[in-house]
Amino acid sequence: MSVDIRINELEKDIEKLERRLKAKDATILGINLKKERFVADSNVQCSIHSMFTYDEFFYVITEITNISNHKLIASGLCISSSPKGTGYSETVVGIFDELKPVKFIESCSKRKLVISARKGILVEPKLILEIEFQLVSTELPVDLPLIPNFPTLDVSGHMRDSFFFPIERPVEALLKGNITDISFEEGVLLYQGLCTSHDSRYLEFQSAQLNTVFLTLNTFNVIDFGDWMLAVGFSDYEGLLAVCSNSNFFQPVRANCRIFAKGAVSLKRFERMLEIMINDGWND
DSSP, X not given: OOHHHHHHHHHHHHHHHHHHHHHHXXXXXXXXXXXXXXXXXXXXXXXXXXXXXXXXXXXXXXXXEEOSSSEEXXXXXXXXXXXXXXXXXXOEEEEEETTEEESSBOTTEEEEEEEEEEGGGGGSSSEEEEEEEEEEOTTOOSOGGGGGGOTTOOOTTOEEEEEEEEOOSOOOBSOSSOGXXXXXXXXXXXXXXXXXXXXXXXXXXXXXXXXXXXXXXXXEEXXXXXXXXXXXXXXXXXXXXXXXXXXXXXXXXXXXXXXXXXXXXXXXXXXXXXXXXXXXXXXX
């Protein structure tokens, strides 16, 4: 391992420790952690929309209002705030304009911010979610989501805004009954969550082709929301999911279908299985 790579890893470890200390300091000093924070001198309004679990993952959906003249990029961390707690969990953050994933939050706009982490972090007795926003000039000629990986980058007009939220218990599962009873809103939340927690790939197959495959296999529950459909595997296909467009309504995802799986190997097998069944005429 080169010296530069090792130094970069150490810098990331130091940053994680600093975040943990900051959250613990907030608890010790009795800072009031609220579900919503918006003060007169803040450029960002951030509030919790919902929290839920699905499969092996824990999700937090937040609503963000950016009233600044800058673009926002975001990062998050779940930290134990218990005196005896030692855990913290890396998170994956996704930003959405309805069903469309976007790279940043435009100035003077509202977006959903979806944060996922492994569900095991919920064993900690007390948890704090830290969300940090970086306000970046709209004229910055770099890929904005890459900025958090370069903390020494000198960015003109660069500002930060952090929010701390207690994770209230219990955190309930998104689906309390049969998957076929899932509502439209729950379907949207599940899709947004999957984009942050699962490996995924876009496919150009038509939704009618995939729907026939899923019916043939008889091991997928297919829920039709009109403009788009959700397919959730069970039995031997548990952990495999697909979201497909039935119209131009779902065009922001760039393709007709997006498949999801836990891990790159499972995703590749899922894709290959669909290709074989469709191209070999199994669904004719």
